Amino acid sequence: MSITEEKVGEIELKANDIRVSIIEMLMAAGSGHTAGPLGMSDIFATLYFHILKHDPKKPDWAERDRLVLSNGHICPVLYATMAHAGYFPVEELKTLRKFGSRLQGHPHREYLPMVENSSGPLGSGLSQAVGMALADRIDKKDGERMIFCLMSDGEHDEGNTWEGMMLAGKERLRNLIAIVDRNNIQIDGNTEDIMPLEPLIDKWEAFNWHVQEIDGHNIVEIIDAVNRARAVYEKPSVIIARTIPGKGVKEFERDFRWHGNPPGKGPEDKIPKDKQGEVALKELRTLGGKIKSEHQ
Amino acid sequence: MLNPKLKLNPKVWNDDVEQVPIRAGFGEGLVKAGEENENVVALCADLTESTKMDKFKTKFPERFIQVGVAEQNLVTVASGLAAMGKIPFCSSYAMFSPGRNWEQIRTTIAYNDRPVVIVGSHAGISVGPDGGTHQAIEDMAIMRTMSNMIVLSPCDAIEARKATIALAKLGKPAYLRLAREKTGIMTTFETPFEIGKSQIFYEPEGIAHVGVIATGALVRNALLAARDLEKKGIKVKVMNLATIKPIDRDGIVALAKETKRIVTIEEHQVMGGMGSAVAEVLAEEFPVPIEFVGVKDVFGQSGTPEQLIEHYGMGRESIKEAIMKILNR
Numbered sequence: 001m002s003i004t005e006e007k008v009g010e011i012e013l014k015a016n017d018i019r020v021s022i023i024e025m026l027m028a029a030g031s032g033h034t035a036g037p038l039g040m041s042d043i044f045a046t047l048y049f050h051i052l053k054h055d056p057k058k059p060d061w062a063e064r065d066r067l068v069l070s071n072g073h074i075c076p077v078l079y080a081t082m083a084h085a086g087y088f089p090v091e092e093l094k095t096l097r098k099f100g101s102r103l104q105g106h107p108h109r110e111y112l113p114m115v116e117n118s119s120g121p122l123g124s125g126l127s128q129a130v131g132m133a134l135a136d137r138i139d140k141k142d143g144e145r146m147i148f149c150l151m152s153d154g155e156h157d158e159g160n161t162w163e164g165m166m167l168a169g170k171e172r173l174r175n176l177i178a179i180v181d182r183n184n185i186q187i188d189g190n191t192e193d194i195m196p197l198e199p200l201i202d203k204w205e206a207f208n209w210h211v212q213e214i215d216g217h218n219i220v221e222i223i224d225a226v227n228r229a230r231a232v233y234e235k236p237s238v239i240i241a242r243t244i245p246g247k248g249v250k251e252f253e254r255d256f257r258w259h260g261n262p263p264g265k266g267p268e269d270k271i272p273k274d275k276q277g278e279v280a281l282k283e284l285r286t287l288g289g290k291i292k293s294e295h296q
Numbered sequence: 297m298l299n300p301k302l303k304l305n306p307k308v309w310n311d312d313v314e315q316v317p318i319r320a321g322f323g324e325g326l327v328k329a330g331e332e333n334e335n336v337v338a339l340c341a342d343l344t345e346s347t348k349m350d351k352f353k354t355k356f357p358e359r360f361i362q363v364g365v366a367e368q369n370l371v372t373v374a375s376g377l378a379a380m381g382k383i384p385f386c387s388s389y390a391m392f393s394p395g396r397n398w399e400q401i402r403t404t405i406a407y408n409d410r411p412v413v414i415v416g417s418h419a420g421i422s423v424g425p426d427g428g429t430h431q432a433i434e435d436m437a438i439m440r441t442m443s444n445m446i447v448l449s450p451c452d453a454i455e456a457r458k459a460t461i462a463l464a465k466l467g468k469p470a471y472l473r474l475a476r477e478k479t480g481i482m483t484t485f486e487t488p489f490e491i492g493k494s495q496i497f498y499e500p501e502g503i504a505h506v507g508v509i510a511t512g513a514l515v516r517n518a519l520l521a522a523r524d525l526e527k528k529g530i531k532v533k534v535m536n537l538a539t540i541k542p543i544d545r546d547g548i549v550a551l552a553k554e555t556k557r558i559v560t561i562e563e564h565q566v567m568g569g570m571g572s573a574v575a576e577v578l579a580e581e582f583p584v585p586i587e588f589v590g591v592k593d594v595f596g597q598s599g600t601p602e603q604l605i606e607h608y609g610m611g612r613e614s615i616k617e618a619i620m621k622i623l624n625r
Contacts, residue, residue, distance in 0.1 A: 068376075109408050116379065118407045124372040124400050131376020131384075134361060138337065138382070160400065163369035171361075 007050070008219045014084060015045035015219075019248045020284050021080035021093050026262035027277040029097040032105065034266065035245035035258040036152065037077035039183045039216070043150070043241055044081040046222045053145060056086035059114035065145045066116050066132050070125020071152035071181070072106040073260075078115070079103050087114055123158025125149055126178060130168045133176040133236075142175040146230065149178045154186030157195045162207070168236040169208030176236040177229045178209075181216065183245040185256035200240060209238045216241030249280040298519075299496050303486040308519060315478035318513060319417045321453030322474055323348025325460025326385055330356050336464050337377055339363055339386040341370045346476075347387035347417040367393040371400050371414060378410035383464055389423075390416025390432035394471060398438055401469075406444040411467045413460075414439075418476040420512065420563035421591060421608055422601035431596035437568030439471040440541045446470035446491065447540040449562075449570070451515040452482050455538060458489035466491065473540075475563070477601045479513040482536075492539045494547035498522045500531035506619050507555035509535045509548065511570045514561045514589075514610055521615040532619060540570050548577050552584045557622045559587045561615060563605075566590040585625050587618040 018041045026032045047067065048054070054064045069078050076096065083090045088102070095101035102112045106120030117128055129149035136142045155161055168176055182200070184191050191197055204211045210232040214221040222241070229237035245259070246252030251270040258266050263277035271279050298304045307313045330336045330352055338352045339361045353360040361377075363369050367388050374384035386393065394401050394414055405412045419432045440447045446468050450456040456474060463470050482497065483489075494509075498519050510518040515536045522532035535551055537544070552558055558578065560571030566588040575586055591608050605611050 066379075117375075118403060121399055121403050124368070124404050127369050127372030128376035128379065128404055130369075131373035131378075132380050133376075134373065135337075135377045135380030135382050138359060139380075160368040160372060163363070163366040164372070166366070167363055167369055167373065 003050070003220065003223055011045050011049050011219050014049050015041045016248070016284060017084055018045055018077060018080045020281060021083065021090065022076045023263055023277060023280045023284065025076055025080065025093040025096045027264060028094040030262060030264070031097060032076055032262050033073045033260050034252060034262055035185060035255070036071070036074035036181065036183065038249065038252065039243040039245045039247045040074055040077050040150070040181050041247065042217045042219060043179060043222055044077050046219050047148070048081045048085045050223060051226050052148070056082070059087060063145060066129070066147045068117050068125050068129040068132070068147070068149045069107065069115070069119055070149055071122060071155055072119030074152070075107045078107065082114070122152070122155035123160035125151055126161055127164035127167070129176060129178070130164050130173065133168070133173040134171060136175055137173065145175070147176050149176070151178060151180055153180055153182045153184065153191050153197055153200070156197050156200070165204065165207040165209065172234055173236045174233050177226065178236070178238040180238060180240045181243055182240050183243045185245045185259055187259050189256050204238050204240070208235060210235045211238050211240065213240045213242065216243035217247060249283050251279065297499060299499055302488065302495055302497065303484050304497060305481050305484050308480060308482045308516065309523065313480040315480055316453040317476060317478050318450060318453050318456045319348045319474040319476060321450070321456030322415060322417070322460050322472065323351045325457035326352045327355055328457070329461050329464035330359065332461070333383065333464060335381055335383050337361065337382045337384050339370055339374050339384055341365055341367050341388040341393065343388055343417070347415065349387050367397045368400050371397050371412065372404050374412040375404035375408060375410050378412050383411055385413045385415055387415035387417060389430060390419035390435045390473060391430050394435055394439055395432055402442055405469045406442045409444050410469060413463045413470045413472055415472045415474065417474045419473045420475050421596040421604045422475055422477045422513065422563060424477070424601045424604060425598050427598040428595040433563070433565045433591045433596065434568070435471070435473060436540055436562070436564050436570055437572070440573060444469050445541065447473070448491065448538055449473040449511045449540055450538050451512055451536050452479050454481060454483045454485060454487070455489060459538065462489065462491055473512065475513050477513065480516045482516055482519065492542050492544060494539070494544040495536045496533060496551070497536045498532070498534035500526050500533065502531060504531045504533035504555045506530070506532045506557045506559060506622060507535065507551040508532055508559045508561060508615070508619065509537050509551070509570070509574055510561035511537045511540065512563050514563055517610065517612045517615055518561050520612045521619065524612070525616060525619060530619065530623065537570060540573055543573050543577060545577050545581065548574055549581050552578050552582045556584050558584055559589060559615070559618050559622055561589040561610065563610060564590050566592055585622055587622045589615055589618050
């Protein structure tokens with residue numbers, strides 16, 4: 001599946017729209033997570049606007065690919081991407097975290113049935129994706145659609161994550177693709193200070209997974225990696241996506257203090273609190289979708 | 297006498313009544329459920345034989361998943377299977393599932409409203425020699441407080457078989473509590489079973505003085521105690537409460553209105569378990585004195601099941617004492 005430069009440009013523009021929506025919805029909510037959603041915008045845009053087999057007008061279409069979000073706290077990027085893809089009105093994003101909203105602080109299937117799973121407590125998404133992949137194998141549908149699991153690096157601290165990895169390796173689930181947001185931060189600090197994960201590639205390989213490492217802001221690399229993963233027949237695949245937390249707003253980037261704070265409540269040493277939203281939106285809008293990888 | 301409408305086992309009074317582990321009924325019921333519906337799948341965490349899932353594994357190997365000693369994975373993988381239309385039964389010892397993986401059950405099964413059945417075998421103190429680490433006496437409390445969750449505690453192997461088949465058709469998250477030990481068979485294949493309905497197993501002649509509500513294998517001790525006391529002129533009605541949630545409010549209130557005194561009997565902590573559930577209903581609808589028979593805020597220990605049931609005050613004589621105590625309150 002080759003991709004034209006024009007299509008890449010379109011996806012980049014979508015990713016930028018998604019980032020703008022993330023800032024707007026977090027400002028309206030007055031709480032929520034900023035760094036992770038901004039860092040994952042390129043991956044979400046690429047999935048929903050190019051990779052996934054899905055239909056926003058028929059969210060319960062049985063043959064759709066499944067996307068399990070394990071680290072539910074980055075749901076602003078899930079909600080914003082789904083809204084821009086046409087699942088629900090973009091205006092609804094401003095109800096995030098408010099009473100009566102379908103957009104709960106962490107996703108809830110009962111309120112928003114078009115998400116595949118409720119999530120928030122970390123470390124259990126991969127196992128749910130493993131269960132889905134097993135079900136498709138039992139039904140001999142493992143060649144027809146993929147099960148994607150989006151997960152964080154921080155939730156590798158959870159034992160449940162490794163239990164899921166072990167079972168997927170044992171069962172050789174070729175229809176399962178995990179994408180790890182390797183942004184190196186978690187709430188309390190940098191992952192390698194809180195609980196070192198490296199050598200992360202070696203660990204996944206040791207659990208019998210096919211491992212790729214990519215730049216998580218490079219649309220072409222994201223697409224190529226998923227295509228290679230689909231072509232791996234004897235193992236589940238993990239794509240470790242190196243991302244920049246807070247990507248798109250340079251004052252937010254790579255700073256773990258932006259993990260759990262919305263604009264207006266983040267660290268003040270670079271931008272005063274009352275200007276944080278405004279500065280972020282200005283930066284995103286003037287970039288005009290021309291975000292290019294810093295890894296290139 | 298035994299309630300004739302329920303076609304209970306007339307041999308229940310005999311010392312040589314057929315004894316079968318409750319978990320064995322689950323194993324048979326699961327095979328039957330698997331035959332009836334190809335979407336029924338089974339998962340186990342390295343306890344396939346002792347949770348009696350081995351029959352299903354032998355019959356439907358392609359629908360059995362061995363996850364290893366990993367109870368958090370057990371239930372989260374089951375949630376994923378259910379998301380794709382499967383009806384997963386996942387078994388382990390109650391101490392480990394739901395003991396260890398409660399949050400995963402809450403978020404990925406109950407909150408997601410996925411029809412997964414969590415089968416907690418070896419529940420209660422009668423696990424015996426394995427000791428306190430393996431005696432789940434808190435499981436009904438932690439499961440019945442979870443929204444969307446059905447909680448069943450069958451009294452014998454035949455009821456467990458029916459409960460298993462019924463849960464496979466229910467389409468709701470559920471917890472099925474099973475005991476390890478052999479238990480005297482009280483019901484028959486003709487005894488009706490319905491989730492959410494209590495049953496009066498023993499009715500004395502005339503108006504009863506005390507209503508006993510029991511669950512699990514201890515229902516038999518309750519029956520024996522009631523018959524002993526009837527010979528002394530003390531009339532006791534015995535209810536089998538197999539569904540802990542949703543609880544049969546009407547049945548419980550009707551019993552309390554007749555007897556004005558209730559004794560609850562469970563192989564579980566008296567805090568938060570079946571007795572507490574009964575007390576919640578009666579406090580709201582028809583307050584009466586209640587005695588709680590069960591484990592009283594202590595851990596278990598090694599011993600034979602009989603020794604432990606006696607030591608922790610759940611034997612036939614202890615039940616009679618509780619009944620006499622409430623009569624004198």
